[in-house]
Structures are given as structure tokens and as C-alpha cells.
Amino acid sequence: MFDEPARRRNMASLTPLIDVVFLLLIFFMLTTSFLKTQSLSVVTPAPNASELPTDARVVEIWLMGDGTLRVDGTPVERANLTEAVKAGIGGRKDMTVTILAESGSRTQAFVSAIEAARQAGARDVGTARVEKITP
């Protein structure tokens, strides 16, 4: 006779707890993000593209408007970009890589080009936008 009311009280106190835990669960499920982001530091370009060096110590990556890439005028696949830039640098330590983005090229290509230049061991990476690249 005395057992039953005690057990019922015990159960009643559990329900709000479960409610709150569910609410917390839903809150964290909706607010958390699992996206892993990284960061890439880039020096901002000079407003005038003519300030970029153009002598023999420069490897140019061209981002063409149709999405293709060229290293010093030779078409290159995106997967082989780092090797092509590395070949252009050729082991020298004082080489600059200039990335020229034609209008129509995309950010993804731009980011890939910067990373390829950094991975190939360029001392300096310059960027500029141009309306149309004339080989």
C-alpha cells in the first residue's frame, strides 16, 4: 500500500528531465557545424598590375576565362599545376610566381594556383587581374 505512491513520484520527476535533454539535443544538433575550414594567407595585390616584376625570375600562372590554366603560356592540367610551377622555378630560391586572373576565371582556380605556387617553393606570390591575357 505504501510502496505505490513513492514510485509514482519518482517517475513523474523524470519526464521534465527527458524533455530538457531532448531540447538540448535538438539545440546542439541544429547549431553545430562539422565543416573543417582552413586558412590561406595571401598578400593583397598592388592596385596597379604594371608594378609586378616581369623579368626572368618570374613564373606566370594564367587563369584563363574558360577555366583552363597555363604556366608561362603552356596549358597545364590542374592536377599537374604544382609540378609545372616547380619545373618553371627549377630549384632557384629567388623566383617569384605571378598569378594573372582573366575575367571569367573562378575563385577555386585562383586558390589552387596560390597553393600550387606556395607548394612549388616560390619566394613571392603576386596576384593581378587582367581583362584578357594576350599570349
Add this chain to the structure above:
Amino acid sequence: MTELDQDPPRRQFETLIPLINVVFLLLIFFLLAGTMTPADNVAVKLPIGALNDSERDMPATLLVEADGFVWLGDRPIDPKIVEQALKEYLADKGMERVAVKADAEAPAEALLLLMEALRKVGVQQVTIVTERGR
């Protein structure tokens, strides 16, 4: 008869315990595994990258939408005329640490226009946010 009356509530109580356990586990999982970040004004599909300079908690984040528009805080501006607005926006956030979240499909021209404007305003280096490559 009294025994039959007592039985059902007890069984219900007992079947609830594994459920609570699982919910608690899920809760702890989301607490530990997730990171809470404030949502951006526009959805940006980040470009895939391989390098990581491990810059974190940038005070100023600029968004470049897929159509080329630049978001400074809560207003979109064409990158060609972004300079004056940038000066005002960065005045209280500082020039040293500026992050750019550009959509992978955004025109590189828009990103470069933004970076040129940043240089004019006095920012020497920006951090482009990328997603870890697959």
C-alpha cells in the same frame, strides 16, 4: 489483481532508461564534436584547399558571394565600389587580421578587386578561408 496493476508502470519506466542513455550520449557527442559558429548572412561554398596557415578567430570576415557581390557585415556591395565602405567597416575591427570567405564559383576578378581595395585601405595580407580537401 494488485500485482497486475503494479506491473505495467514499472515496465514502462524500465524501457525508458536506455532511451535516456542514448539521448544523453548523443547530447555529449554533439557537445564535444561540433563547433558552434555564428551563421553567415549568405551561404558560401568554400573552395577546396590543401594548405593551412591556421589563422583562427578573425575579427573581420568578408564574404564574396557566387555572383561576385561582397558582404560587409549585413550589406552587399559591388566589389568595384567597395573601398569607402571597407574603410568604415574595418575602422573598428582593425586592419591586421581580415578573413575572406569567397565562394568557389565566385569570379576571381571580384576577389581580386576586393583584395586591391583592401590594399588601398591599408590591409597588407588577407586570409582566404578554404575547406579541407577530400
